[in-house]
Amino acid sequence: MSQQNGSMLVTQSKKESHVVAVRLTSPERANLAAHAAVEGKSVSGYIRDVLDDARARPRPTLAAAGALLGICDALLAAAAKIELDQSTRDLIAEQARIVLGIIQLHEREYRA
Known part of the structure; x- marks a missing residue:
């Protein structure tokens, strides 16, 4: 028309x-x-x-981010028990911080 x-x-x-x-x-x-x-x-x-x-693209859910944080916790615990070079320990810690940041961001967005 x-x-x-x-x-x-x-x-x-x-x-x-x-x-x-x-x-x-x-x-x-x-x-x-x-x-x-x-x-x-x-x-x-x-x-x-x-x-x-x-x-x-679906947004990551808090449950998925929580599962990732659990994986990061397991990696950090394993890193504490076995011998890893410092750069590997730093990488694991950095990945855990990234996942924690994602969870915190989503918490703020869902509360707003």
Whole structure:
């Protein structure tokens, strides 16, 4: 269905769409254009696809994060009992901190 809007013909699909303006630096715009080109899409088509993918991915649940924290605890306990080099111990501790951070972030989001 089409209708005349001033001097412009507007189709039904265009009438239901919205324009979103975003400020980007020149390097950000070039990066976005490069990603779109690699995918063989227009910049707007690429952004739509990225947004669709982001919406389709389920957010991690607190239960899943809790399970990860349990795994990290087990790794930390095992690391304390067996001989590991310091870099491996540091890696395990860092991963545990990351998982704990995810849990804390989700707690704040669910409380808000």
